[in-house]
């Protein structure tokens with residue numbers, strides 16, 4: 001059995017839903033810290049900075065540091081800095097994305113940018129879309145922090161996500177966006193490198209098949225689906241790929257690990273075919 005392992009953990013639907021912590025989330029993170037098991041929280045939401053995320057989690061009773069947070073905004077900014085150092089971007093998005101771009105040597109401009117970068121936020125309006133459309137026609141490249149069609153809201157409903165806003169720009173311009181967030185290998189691989197682990201030492205825990213589990217499967221990570229978010233057990237038959245392990249929530253997964261002295265049983269090669277569906 002592999003003794004070295006660590007976790008990439010989605011947040012919404014895994015740790016919390018709306019303002020409420022989900023069962024077992026606090027204890028799970030405490031155990032990881034107590035046992036020095038490496039982990040990163042992996043979120044497609046580009047709205048918040050690392051510091052904002054740490055503050056939000058702290059209010060909910062989860063104590064972590066900024067280094068534990070990896071957002072699609074950070075992945076996008078780092079990717080652009082590699083592709084075109086010291087570039088310029090017109091941004092439809094909020095603080096998390098703006099901060100990440102600045103930290104990676106990007107200037108945020110409203111004229112003749114290298115890239116139009118779209119993240120989530122409440123600033124979206126038709127004037128911005130018109131400006132962005134003109135820039136893309138003028139040669140700016142279209143980058144999405146993620147393509148999530150919608151995001152869960154506090155009252156159990158959904159609001160339009162970054163993917164919905166990007167779709168509008170794609171339709172208006174005829175240009176396809178390049179997306180960096182989960183399930184893109186760009187973000188999945190960058191997060192694994194942050195963990196400092198190899199592919200088969202990395203365990204992705206998430207609640208969404210199209211992002212967390214698909215990304216994990218494509219990268220060759222171990223995958224754990226929690227049913228505490230947007231996916232129900234009966235949905236699984238609709239997908240051509242499947243998670244290695246399915247649990248109700250982090251409480252159940254924590255119990256599973258505790259029974260095995262905190263060595264994930266699905267890391268042993270011989271058990272890779274055993275899926276608890």
Ligand SMILES: [Mg+2]
Pocket residue numbers: 010011012013014206207208229
């Ligand atoms: Mg989620």
